[in-house]
Amino acid sequence: MNNFAYTKAKDVTRAVAELNGNTQNKIIAGGTNINDLLKYFVTQADKLVDINPIADNHAITPLEDGGLRLGALVTNADTAYHPVIEVRYPLLSQAILAGASAQIRNMATNGGNLLQRTRCYYFYDVNVPCNKREPGSGCPAIAGYNRIHAILGQSENCIAVFPSDMCVALAALGATVNITGPDGDRVLAFADFHRLPGNTPHLDNNLQHGEIITGIDLPAKGFEKNYSYLKLRDRASYSFALVSVATGLDLNGTVINEARIALGGVAHKPWRVTEAEDFLKNKEATPENFAAAADIILQGAQGYEHNGFKIPLAKKAIVRNCMMALQPETQRPGAQPSL
Amino acid sequence: MKTNNTHTTSLRVNGKDYRLDILPWVSLLDALREKLNLTGTKKGCDHGQCGACTVLVDGKRVLSCLTLAVMKDGCEITTIEGIAKNEELHPLQKAFIEHDAFQCGYCTPGQICSGIGMLKEGRARTREEVAELMSGNLCRCGASKGIIDALMEVKEGGNYE
Numbered sequence: 420m421n422n423f424a425y426t427k428a429k430d431v432t433r434a435v436a437e438l439n440g441n442t443q444n445k446i447i448a449g450g451t452n453i454n455d456l457l458k459y460f461v462t463q464a465d466k467l468v469d470i471n472p473i474a475d476n477h478a479i480t481p482l483e484d485g486g487l488r489l490g491a492l493v494t495n496a497d498t499a500y501h502p503v504i505e506v507r508y509p510l511l512s513q514a515i516l517a518g519a520s521a522q523i524r525n526m527a528t529n530g531g532n533l534l535q536r537t538r539c540y541y542f543y544d545v546n547v548p549c550n551k552r553e554p555g556s557g558c559p560a561i562a563g564y565n566r567i568h569a570i571l572g573q574s575e576n577c578i579a580v581f582p583s584d585m586c587v588a589l590a591a592l593g594a595t596v597n598i599t600g601p602d603g604d605r606v607l608a609f610a611d612f613h614r615l616p617g618n619t620p621h622l623d624n625n626l627q628h629g630e631i632i633t634g635i636d637l638p639a640k641g642f643e644k645n646y647s648y649l650k651l652r653d654r655a656s657y658s659f660a661l662v663s664v665a666t667g668l669d670l671n672g673t674v675i676n677e678a679r680i681a682l683g684g685v686a687h688k689p690w691r692v693t694e695a696e697d698f699l700k701n702k703e704a705t706p707e708n709f710a711a712a713a714d715i716i717l718q719g720a721q722g723y724e725h726n727g728f729k730i731p732l733a734k735k736a737i738v739r740n741c742m743m744a745l746q747p748e749t750q751r752p753g754a755q756p757s758l
Numbered sequence: 759m760k761t762n763n764t765h766t767t768s769l770r771v772n773g774k775d776y777r778l779d780i781l782p783w784v785s786l787l788d789a790l791r792e793k794l795n796l797t798g799t800k801k802g803c804d805h806g807q808c809g810a811c812t813v814l815v816d817g818k819r820v821l822s823c824l825t826l827a828v829m830k831d832g833c834e835i836t837t838i839e840g841i842a843k844n845e846e847l848h849p850l851q852k853a854f855i856e857h858d859a860f861q862c863g864y865c866t867p868g869q870i871c872s873g874i875g876m877l878k879e880g881r882a883r884t885r886e887e888v889a890e891l892m893s894g895n896l897c898r899c900g901a902s903k904g905i906i907d908a909l910m911e912v913k914e915g916g917n918y919e
Contacts, residue, residue, distance in 0.1 A: 422782075425765060450826060455805050457783070459805075469828075523824075
């Protein structure tokens, strides 16, 4: 790590002021990702602004519209195990518990989960080029070892994937992100928060410098009766997803009123295709219909030398996870699904 | 050494109060090992991938390598050195010996602190769930079976305060 300054901010206004237009002044909350990035010199800082003292952002509170507000500073563990989340948003709870380890979930915050950076090996290795780390330097992953990389929405500049599990569930649930900055407050739909790499792979998301996430709002509808999160990876636990799927179904008997399907591990952001969800509306909840939806979701997918397997894997994972959502009681947190 | 960038930080470690003048970029792990000479907490990967540095902060298991010491001002830290009561080993320490739950011992302090944190959380019901909630602690010697055996025994016994 470089030798940075450190200060605590007691409220959001103070935190925004401490950032003070210097992009090398950075926020720290749980620290699970930024401390690692600082150790590798992937990130450097002039000053870290510790926002943990901001009392307002430590709570999970009901909203007037029946939804729920997740404070940005609530830990991932406290969110996953919150009694209201467990009952009303079990998809979110399962997704969080599929990610990282118990220690990291005790540290990592909800706001920080959205802002974690890719685990692309080339991004983490400061001895090689990377367009995300050093714009214009090149992308060794495209012709390199790209087993964990993107198959959807990538560009010739970057094939990194966004590694979060929690955010896949938040995308499926249609959460919104509350942001405060020098010009006041604004709200972003979850689908508009993270970016595709395009020509600007150094930008992971649409948060501007000086802005802070204060909370994440969940809509009232939690798909708590029929949901499933399936995470496929190289070991049974404590590993990033090769492909993950979050499914929420609103059923009328065996007919689908509404379907939500989001993928993780395949793109620079959680991948959700509304055309596929519209296709499933008023259809029977059958493997055949879910397979047709999977084909729509994977339209345009492109594999590379080492990750072509992700395309058929994602299609099969979607079908399997949607079938599992019909029997959510078959799920066990973080364990291999029984179906 | 006090410089213009050090922060006076109070830590209560294993029941004893310390005041440290510390640079912001010093991890809690390095503060424990280098400043307080509490070398029981191990530096395995130093990147949050192995769990060897696990300690309890205000009762919760965290990775001391990914924690800045200045951010834990006023907190209560428990390391492996603070687990035994006087000369009496903690039940989980005894169970580790009984179940041969280590070979080289390098992951053991982290396994025991993590295990105590896991038991206090009270979320694991089955052996499978214990294994899942301990997946952040790697054992390269392959003693995981003994570790889970030890944890299951203490969990069933209910004596882990």
